[in-house]
Amino acid sequence: MEVYLESRVQNQPRNYTDALMDKIEATTDATSVFHSSQNTWVPFFIDVLLAAIETTSSTQEWSILFLSQFPEVQKRLQAEISEVIGNVKCPVGSDRDRMPYFQAVLEEVFRLAPPLPFGFHKCTEDTKLMGVDIKKNSLIVFNFFGNHIDPDKWEDPDIFKPERFLDGDQNFVKPELFTFGYGRRSCIGEHVARSQLFIFLTSILQSFNIYPEKKLDNLRGNLTIGYRCVECKVIFEPRDKVNNTESYCSNTEPKSNQCPNKKRISEIMRLKTFKILFFIFALKLSGAFASRMLFQFGDDPKGDTSKNKTNSSEKIFDYFVSGFDYENRPGKFILYVNIYASVNGASI
Known part of the structure; x- marks a missing residue:
């Protein structure tokens, strides 16, 4: 840390940390959230950890689990990767739009294992929703997970079935999921998260077949900060072609x-x-x-x-x-x- 701080040049930020330090040092208004007395550091890094790291890595883990437990999905996805990208070329973001089955698989992972199963907001004024009075400052909880497995909305909601997001011509159909929220307050990192997951999963499946150590009967996770994946071990077998x-x-x-x-x-x-x-x-x-x-x-x-x-x-x-x-x-x-x-x- 000392080496990092000594190498820092004021007003020449190398990253978000430097930019935040510059902002704090330049702020003289004691009421500003950027004033040094406001302890902005802790919530800033908590936001970075939870929003940029925990959620995406959780989806990676769930993706590997589902692919290992459903080999027919894995084989079809590998076939699409081979057709669109090949087994040697590095995947790039533009490839994703030509891969409807990959998009369907990822949405099905989001549906059954949302990174954040609940969303929390506070009501800013007295209001009424569907006949229910909601007072100002009331805590509002959005049940993303409940919506994603609602049997009135989804056919066979407990079954991992990416095909539900494909039409008759096998084109991807964007689902009504709450994974990243809605409106102006939806997750600003959605594009980055999808790009990271695409590069990660296609790179892995180009090189490996993934097998479970054992077949799991229960694929329900545990609620913590997010939705923790079932503990499991997987076996990676290098694919013959690569x-x-x-x-x-x-x-x-x-x-x-x-x-x-x-x-x-x-x-x-x-x-x-x-x-x-x-x-x-x-x-x-x-x-x-x-x-x-x-x-x-x-x-x-x-x-x-x-x-x-x-x-x-x-x-x-x-x-x-x-x-x-x-x-x-x-x-x-x-x-x-x-x-x-x-x-x-x-x-x-």
Whole structure:
């Protein structure tokens, strides 16, 4: 932190943190929310953590869970990715509009696992809604989750069925979901979140088949700050068409848009069961991340993996980028991921 502060140049912001510091230092009005006496730092970073990190990473985790539990959905989505993007080219945001099934899958994830199942607002004046008097300053709770599984609105509401968002010509039909809210106060990060999820999921499915450690009967999550995913383990199997060294381009510099580089692939794999991908990434970029990761991997997940354990994440990333050293490990290689992370010694 000291190094970061010493390198800062006033009124030359490098990021949101610098911009906020400049604003606080320039504010002299004691009644302003930006005045140093107002303790703006805490709510600011809580907003960043909850709005930009927790919600998106939660949707990533749910997406991986659903894809592992419903292989027919995964196969159809991989087929669409292969047709539109290919198995080597890096996905870009413009590809999403040509992928109706991906959009349908993502909306179905949002429907059954909204990042925030409830929305909270305060009534600004006395009003009446559907014959009910609502007093000023009353807490108003929007039940997003209840709306998404309402049997009067959805056919088979408890079933994961992306096809419900496709018409007869297999075109995507935008649903009436409350995932990002409505109106002028809807989530300003919707476009960014959708873009991040698209790049993340298509990159994973280009490279891997995802299998569950076991079939789950109950896919209902737990209510916390958001809607926490069911605890599970998944197995990643490299897809035959993309697991060779040449396709992965193990060099550290990208040759073209046709081939991902080591740095990009490494960031994709910095996960703890996908739950804290953006949490880790944000803390790492801010210089506050100090973690130790333990990866277990082997040809047989049930076998003895103790000799393969390592706390060197770079070694794991080298395996990933080079196609898991396929020539020296003949046969089908299964990556069995069980990742533990800690920040400053505290378990996450």
